[in-house]
Amino acid sequence: MEFLDYVTRNLDRIVSELLRHIHIIAIAVPISIGIGAPIGIAIANHKNLAKVVIYIASVMMTIPSLALFGVMVVLLAPFGAGLGIPPAVIALVVYSMLPIIRNVVVAIRAVDPEMIEAARGMGMTKAQVLFKVRLPLSVPIIMAGIRNAAVMGIAVTTIAYLVGARGLGYFIFSGLSRARLDMILVGAILVSAMGIGTNYGLMKLEQFLTPRGVRLERQENR
Amino acid sequence: MAIELKKLRKVYGESTVAVDDVDLTFEDKKISILIGPSGCGKTTTLKMINRLIERTSGDIIIDGRSIDEIGVIELRRSIGYVIQEIGLFPHMTVFDNIAVVPRLLKWPEDKIKKRVMELLDLMNLDPDEHPYKYPVQLSGGQKQRVGVARGLAADPEILLMDEPFGAIDPINREKLQDAFIEIQEQINKTIVFVTHDIREAIKLGDNIAIFNEGKLVQYDETMTVINEPADDFVENLLGSDRGLRSMELVRVHDHYDTDFFALELTEKLTVGDALKEIEKTDRRYAYVLNEKKRLAGYVVRKKIEKANKSDPLKKHVKETESIHPSSSLLEAMSLMMTSGLSAVPVVDDRGRVRGVVRFSALMEMFGSVDLTGSD
Numbered sequence: 001m002e003f004l005d006y007v008t009r010n011l012d013r014i015v016s017e018l019l020r021h022i023h024i025i026a027i028a029v030p031i032s033i034g035i036g037a038p039i040g041i042a043i044a045n046h047k048n049l050a051k052v053v054i055y056i057a058s059v060m061m062t063i064p065s066l067a068l069f070g071v072m073v074v075l076l077a078p079f080g081a082g083l084g085i086p087p088a089v090i091a092l093v094v095y096s097m098l099p100i101i102r103n104v105v106v107a108i109r110a111v112d113p114e115m116i117e118a119a120r121g122m123g124m125t126k127a128q129v130l131f132k133v134r135l136p137l138s139v140p141i142i143m144a145g146i147r148n149a150a151v152m153g154i155a156v157t158t159i160a161y162l163v164g165a166r167g168l169g170y171f172i173f174s175g176l177s178r179a180r181l182d183m184i185l186v187g188a189i190l191v192s193a194m195g196i197g198t199n200y201g202l203m204k205l206e207q208f209l210t211p212r213g214v215r216l217e218r219q220e221n222r
Numbered sequence: 223m224a225i226e227l228k229k230l231r232k233v234y235g236e237s238t239v240a241v242d243d244v245d246l247t248f249e250d251k252k253i254s255i256l257i258g259p260s261g262c263g264k265t266t267t268l269k270m271i272n273r274l275i276e277r278t279s280g281d282i283i284i285d286g287r288s289i290d291e292i293g294v295i296e297l298r299r300s301i302g303y304v305i306q307e308i309g310l311f312p313h314m315t316v317f318d319n320i321a322v323v324p325r326l327l328k329w330p331e332d333k334i335k336k337r338v339m340e341l342l343d344l345m346n347l348d349p350d351e352h353p354y355k356y357p358v359q360l361s362g363g364q365k366q367r368v369g370v371a372r373g374l375a376a377d378p379e380i381l382l383m384d385e386p387f388g389a390i391d392p393i394n395r396e397k398l399q400d401a402f403i404e405i406q407e408q409i410n411k412t413i414v415f416v417t418h419d420i421r422e423a424i425k426l427g428d429n430i431a432i433f434n435e436g437k438l439v440q441y442d443e444t445m446t447v448i449n450e451p452a453d454d455f456v457e458n459l460l461g462s463d464r465g466l467r468s469m470e471l472v473r474v475h476d477h478y479d480t481d482f483f484a485l486e487l488t489e490k491l492t493v494g495d496a497l498k499e500i501e502k503t504d505r506r507y508a509y510v511l512n513e514k515k516r517l518a519g520y521v522v523r524k525k526i527e528k529a530n531k532s533d534p535l536k537k538h539v540k541e542t543e544s545i546h547p548s549s550s551l552l553e554a555m556s557l558m559m560t561s562g563l564s565a566v567p568v569v570d571d572r573g574r575v576r577g578v579v580r581f582s583a584l585m586e587m588f589g590s591v592d593l594t595g596s597d
Contacts, residue, residue, distance in 0.1 A: 114308050114309055117309075120274060121269075121303035123297075123299030132322075136313045213313045213315065216356050220358050
């Protein structure tokens with residue numbers, strides 16, 4: 001009862017922190033795609049370079065998020081951006097690099113080389129091969145990487161509360177410090193629900209974006 | 223358009239010679255086969271024509287121009303390229319697959335649509351059902367037909383085919399080959415075709431180029447290759463039963479004789495009239511065509527000489543067996559055996575007599591080949 005009581009009395013705050021959480025993710029994910037996808041595309045056909053880049057990306061991912069936020073606060077402070085949304089977004093982008101770059105590389109490499117040769121043999125330019133053949137065929141794997149990044153980002157954003165970015169982390173961390181179960185529950189439930197919802201929504205989007213012929217092929221192979 | 227290879231050479235790394243100074247000319251409107259064991263340089267040679275592989279030295283001349291004078295993208299768009307079924311784009315419908323090159327060339331969409339429908343028809347694919355299917359929904363044979371249609375889409379003069387029927391089961395393969403021969407009769411392209419299957423080479427090829435270890439071992443007309451293999455390597459490739467085998471595979475189409483005599487039948491034409499005509503030649507018999515110029519049968523000179531000269535010729539016309547241009551010489555031979563005819567008329571789909579296959583010519587053609595198969 002205490003929980004429902006809290007929710008009804010703080011509905012405005014809950015909605016505003018939820019929107020803030022979404023806001024941060026909505027900035028970070030497109031930036032991650034904007035940086036990660038071109039990197040992935042650029043390195044996909046350079047085996048050694050790809051290895052190095054993916055290795056760096058996976059090292060970045062092992063940095064504990066609290067430490068990363070700490071570093072960010074110090075580094076960004078001279079520019080007056082040490083607190084709030086900038087460190088949160090940057091941290092999310094850093095963590096998203098691995099799933100996005102890795103999946104783009106894997107997806108592009110998974111396209112049959114004979115098919116690429118057919119495309120070139122018919123007179124497609126490099127750009128045409130990329131946009132007409134490689135990328136459409138890569139949609140499912142690339143989307144899986146983006147989904148991965150987004151869901152992980154939802155969790156990481158919780159911690160961004162500590163660097164003043166607000167978001168659903170407020171309920172969890174304030175709840176912890178005040179030993180208020182109802183607050184912690186609000187945060188935990190909303191973060192989990194958002195994660196599940198985003199995962200589902202992006203899965204639907206992935207299905208929608210996957211070319212029909214590829215979808216049929218995947219069903220066939222199942 | 224003829225394609226000339228001049229001292230064509232491909233070296234990988236320091237010293238791996240993949241193609242070793244090959245000189246040959248792929249003739250205009252002919253099917254030229256490149257054959258040999260894997261690693262012999264046949265595919266490398268093919269891919270140097272559309273510059274998927276860049277040559278190390280030598281030159282390739284198409285229609286008098288070195289391929290270097292043409293931009294690589296333009297060159298590729300002007301040459302049809304067909305590979306195994308895997309080359310179809312799975313995310314595109316049959317229609318979009320076929321339309322790839324026309325779209326690259328920015329044809330207007332209505333022209334593309336017309337062309338795609340035309341090609342589906344040519345490939346014997348249902349224009350109502352097939353264009354909006356995806357490759358995964360087609361059988362292997364259908365996929366390969368789409369592949370050929372895609373290669374032909376922009377109506378290129380030259381078609382490069384890299385083991386196009388390699389992944390198809392033997393029965394459907396035969397069917398595709400038969401269909402392909404008929405298609406080539408209609409489209410008359412200059413085709414360079416890579417295969418490792420000697421049966422396919424003999425069946426489809428006007429000319430055959432045999433490669434071994436990067437070198438061109440022999441390049442001749444198909445019958446010449448069969449009758450006069452350049453060396454043991456070619457002989458082994460052909461196999462010991464090459465005589466019978468090639469009779470089975472070589473088409474009547476390429477080897478009938480157009481020198482024959484035919485009379486046109488009318489109601490009034492009498493035996494006397496016919497004899498007069500025949501006597502102008504020294505033929506022993508004449509084919510008889512009906513009013514629509516279709517084959518009605520034949521008359522034997524000796525027989526009608528004994529007949530009443532005022533008889534209508536019609537009474538003396540004997541029916542005859544005939545053979546289709548796409549049948550094999552072995553079929554022609556067996557028809558001769560069963561019907562007792564020493565020559566069989568070649569009649570096409572429209573019922574026109576195109577020529578005649580004579581027993582004597584067959585014997586001459588295969589004379590130097592040991593038909594028993596023991597060397």
